[in-house]
Every structure is written in structure tokens, then in C-alpha cells.
Amino acid sequence: MIFRDWNDVAAFALTLPATEASTSYGQPAIKTRGKLICSTGHEAGSFHVAVPHDEKAILIDSDPNTFWQTAHYANWPGLLVRYGSADPDRIRIVLTRAWWDRATIRARTAHGHRP
Numbered sequence: 001m002i003f004r005d006w007n008d009v010a011a012f013a014l015t016l017p018a019t020e021a022s023t024s025y026g027q028p029a030i031k032t033r034g035k036l037i038c039s040t041g042h043e044a045g046s047f048h049v050a051v052p053h054d055e056k057a058i059l060i061d062s063d064p065n066t067f068w069q070t071a072h073y074a075n076w077p078g079l080l081v082r083y084g085s086a087d088p089d090r091i092r093i094v095l096t097r098a099w100w101d102r103a104t105i106r107a108r109t110a111h112g113h114r115p
Helices: 006-013 053-062 088-102 105-111
Strands: 019-024 027-032 035-039 046-050 078-082
Touching: 006 027, 006 035, 006 088, 019 035, 027 088, 035 088, 046 088, 053 078
Parallel strands: none
Antiparallel strands: 019 027, 027 035, 035 046, 046 078
């Protein structure tokens, strides 16, 4: 699955345990336990995903064509992901990590190690 638009992102994210369609700052979002995993963001052609700061820098440095940020996201633990990336497997991993970081211990145990 290539993440061509928000519908593709949401469809995948909603396959993760205990996720739900929601909103964040008035934008469509996917959450688990009320905690944000991803949202449509504020930039056309991209969506926002929650990512720890240390991983964020690695993702942006290693694939700036896919992962990027604006000043709006610079101090926030998240980044922007361009739709249509050539590496959808990596995006699935990033989305799954965002879920795993917010999931219950029971859900983490059932899923296995952090991707």
C-alpha cells in the first residue's frame, strides 16, 4: 500500500489495536487511548505523525524527500510525511512506532517489540 492520501494513512492506522478516528486541533486524526498517532497536519501534500525528537532528526536526515518539518513542528515531537513516498514500508514502521509508544503495556506485549 502506497500512502497516496489521508484515507490511505487512516486506513492503515486504524488496523492497529485500539485506534479510533478522531480530531486534533480541528483536523482529522487517529488516536489510541486519546493520544495522537497521526493527523492530516497543516501542510498540503503531507500528514503529521508523532515521533520522538531523536528519531525525528534521523528520519529527516536520512530521507528528506519523505520526512520534513516546518517551523510550526520544529519544537514538537512529530514531523511531516509526504504522501506517495517511495518507501511505504518505512512509513508503516513509523506509524506503528507512534502507536506502540502510546499503547498500553498489554497491547505492546501482544504486539511484540517496538518496530
